[in-house]
Amino acid sequence: MDLSPIWLTLKLAGITTALLFIVGIPFAWWLSGGRSFFKIVVEAIITMPLVLPPSVLGFYLLLAFSPQHGLGKWLHDSFDVQLVFSFPGLVLASVIYSMPFMIGPVKSALQQLPAALAEASYTLGKSRWQTFKSVLLPNIKPSLLTAVVLSFAHTLGEFGVVLMIGGNIPGVTRVASIAVYDAVEKMDYTSANNYSLILFSITFVMVIAIFVFNKYQAKSPLG
Amino acid sequence: MEHIEYHNKLFKYIFFLPAICLFTYLPVAAQNVRVAAAANLQSVIEVLQKDFKQKTGINIEPVVGSSGKLVAQISNGAPFDVFLSADMSFPETLFKGGFAAKQPVEYARGSLIICSSQNIGFENWERMLLTARVKKIAIANPAIAPYGKAAEEVLKYKGILDEVKSKTVYGESISQVNTYVTTGVADVGFTTQSLVKEAGSKTDLYYKVIDPKYYKPILQGMVLLKHGIDNRGAERFYQYILSPAAKSIFASYGYRIQ
Numbered sequence: 001m002d003l004s005p006i007w008l009t010l011k012l013a014g015i016t017t018a019l020l021f022i023v024g025i026p027f028a029w030w031l032s033g034g035r036s037f038f039k040i041v042v043e044a045i046i047t048m049p050l051v052l053p054p055s056v057l058g059f060y061l062l063l064a065f066s067p068q069h070g071l072g073k074w075l076h077d078s079f080d081v082q083l084v085f086s087f088p089g090l091v092l093a094s095v096i097y098s099m100p101f102m103i104g105p106v107k108s109a110l111q112q113l114p115a116a117l118a119e120a121s122y123t124l125g126k127s128r129w130q131t132f133k134s135v136l137l138p139n140i141k142p143s144l145l146t147a148v149v150l151s152f153a154h155t156l157g158e159f160g161v162v163l164m165i166g167g168n169i170p171g172v173t174r175v176a177s178i179a180v181y182d183a184v185e186k187m188d189y190t191s192a193n194n195y196s197l198i199l200f201s202i203t204f205v206m207v208i209a210i211f212v213f214n215k216y217q218a219k220s221p222l223g
Numbered sequence: 224m225e226h227i228e229y230h231n232k233l234f235k236y237i238f239f240l241p242a243i244c245l246f247t248y249l250p251v252a253a254q255n256v257r258v259a260a261a262a263n264l265q266s267v268i269e270v271l272q273k274d275f276k277q278k279t280g281i282n283i284e285p286v287v288g289s290s291g292k293l294v295a296q297i298s299n300g301a302p303f304d305v306f307l308s309a310d311m312s313f314p315e316t317l318f319k320g321g322f323a324a325k326q327p328v329e330y331a332r333g334s335l336i337i338c339s340s341q342n343i344g345f346e347n348w349e350r351m352l353l354t355a356r357v358k359k360i361a362i363a364n365p366a367i368a369p370y371g372k373a374a375e376e377v378l379k380y381k382g383i384l385d386e387v388k389s390k391t392v393y394g395e396s397i398s399q400v401n402t403y404v405t406t407g408v409a410d411v412g413f414t415t416q417s418l419v420k421e422a423g424s425k426t427d428l429y430y431k432v433i434d435p436k437y438y439k440p441i442l443q444g445m446v447l448l449k450h451g452i453d454n455r456g457a458e459r460f461y462q463y464i465l466s467p468a469a470k471s472i473f474a475s476y477g478y479r480i481q
Contacts, residue, residue: 067358068340068407084408085359085392167392167403168364185291185367185395 001194004171005179009199012087012175013155016094017102020151023095024102025144029132031103032110043103050100058164061093065165085167090175093165094155101150109143110136146210153206156199256283256456257302259293261309261443262363262396263333263370263414266421267476268307274472275463281456289396291367297322297448304451305461309333309397310369311444323446330464331478333441334416335373338430340407345431349381352411357390361403361412364393371397373438374413380437404428416477432477443478 031043049057065084067076075081083089113136121131137144159177166173168182176195183192260268265287272283286293290309297303297317306323307330308314314327337348343356352360363371371393378384394400397415404412405426413433422428445464451457463469470480 062402062406062408066406066408072408082358163395165408167359167361167409168395169392181395182364182366184295185289185364187291187295 001191002170002179005174005176005195006198008087008171008174009156009176012090012094012158013152015091016098016155017148017152019091019095020098020102021148024099024147024151025106025137028103028106029110029136032107043107046103047100049097054097054158054160055164057093057097058161061089061096061161061165065089084165085169085173087172089165090162090173093161094158097158097161098151098154101154102147105143105147105150106140109140113139142214145213149206149210153203156203256281256304256451256454256460258283258285258305258307258460259297259301259303260285260287260307261290261293262287262368262398263309263417263443264307265398267417267473267478270472270476271464271469274468275460278463278468279456279459281459283456283460287398289364289368292396302450303448304454304457305445305464306448307443307445307464308369309441309443311442314444314446317446317448321449323448324452325447327444327446328465329442329481330445330469331443331473331480333370333373333443334435334477334479335370335377335413335433335438335441336416336419336430336477337411337433338404338414338418338428339411340405340426340428341410342429343410345429348411348431349383352383352387352390357410359392359403359409360387360390361392361394361400361409361414363397363400363413364395368394368396369441369443370400370413370415373441376438377413377433420476435479 027046031039062084064070065072065075065082067073067082067084072083075083081088083092117135117139118131121135122128126134157177158175159181162173162175162178163181166175166178168174168178174182176199180192180195180199183189183195258268264285268285268287272285276282286303288296290313293301293303293306293308294313294316297306298320306314306317308327311327311329314323317323318325318327337345339345343351345351351357362374365371365375375384378387392403392409394403394412400409400412400414401418401422403409404414404418405422405428416430416432419428419430445461447457447461451461474480
């Protein structure tokens with residue numbers, strides 16, 4: 001059995017989660033402070049992948065990445081980069097696709113922290129960044145873990161977007177979810193079952209881990 | 224108490240509503256013919272549908288997908304009456320499995336083309352595929368789509384199959400290859416000639432018909448399925464597909480007719 005789709009999926013989920021951690025957490029912090037109409041719109045856009053069919057996202061990405069016009073053309077002409085049918089393209093798509101799972105839990109956890117925490121830190125002469133790093137983040141560890149695990153698991157489950165822009169290339173864009181689909185299409189149910197079992201086991205263990213970790217936090221993993 | 228009464232009523236309504244809908248819908252559905260059609264037929268099937276409706280007044284509901292997927296669905300009890308495949312072996316599989324009422328018959332032969340949304344010149348396409356100008360070549364998944372298999376045979380015949388492997392992207396069916404070609408995300412694609420006719424007014428396409436001697440003929444077969452035995456419309460549609468009227472429509476879409 002060819003395990004490359006499994007490795008590719010884990011690699012995609014790992015890189016996506018790392019990028020989301022770097023980009024998403026400061027973003028969540030910005031969103032958690034105050035409400036302007038602009039912030040509401042930004043948050044709505046970030047939340048869209050939760051409710052949009054992945055095929056819609058895939059379709060827009062297909063148009064955006066096309067080397068014939070717009071962004072894709074500019075990337076193609078300036079940097080000779082083609083995002084469609086490539087691993088970096090899948091990473092970018094996954095970052096957009098899993099963004100709400102990183103930002104949601106972190107933002108709501110930051111909003112639930114007592115204001116006195118940050119204020120005490122400022123009174124002691126700490127900067128905004130120091131306060132965020134050394135006071136706020138350590139206080140929302142469970143939510144950080146939830147966000148990381150959910151982003152990772154959600155990327156493992158990505159299918160529709162990859163089907164639209166991936167091109168099913170072995171070792172490049174044939175991730176495990178696509179390999180399952182491909183095997184079913186070929187009526188190779190043994191392979192389909194193997195991939196499915198591996199995916200099921202990985203995600204199940206991850207979800208259980210969150211539940212166990214959050215048992216003492218008395219809230220659901222999606223909170 | 225009153226609101227419990229109300230809930231019970233509501234529950235009954237909710238429970239019976241689908242049943243009522245189903246019963247009112249059934250007699251209408253019985254006259255329709257569900258046709259499972261291979262992806263390469265997606266444009267020609269609409270024309271056949273209109274023509275058949277005009278001649279007989281019978282509605283067909285086409286469901287278009289890769290032949291392999293449709294066979295899997297039919298084998299698992301999908302309620303299709305007629306299956307138009309992109310090859311002979313898939314209908315054969317269904318017949319052997321006891322899902323078809325009759326032996327498969329050939330209704331058309333497909334023509335493979337090489338196609339692009341840019342005017343890159345196809346005089347010497349096998350050499351062109353190797354140049355840096357062509358970054359991505361789209362073919363349908365050879366394991367499940369006969370046109371993809373034919374494309375692979377052509378590349379093998381030309382001796383460039385291994386060299387273009389790194390540029391090849393696989394559409395899950397010929398429809399996805401068509402999407403890749405018309406949106407320009409793939410520089411070239413191997414697809415069915417009927418795409419050119421379909422896209423005619425919408426996009427400019429440049430193409431060359433591949434010489435049929437480079438690949439095994441794409442014999443496209445049809446079977447009347449067990450599900451369609453009691454449906455008179457299904458039998459009529461089956462006969463219609465083999466009639467001169469349908470044959471000339473197929474021919475106008477680039478299919479070769481024996």
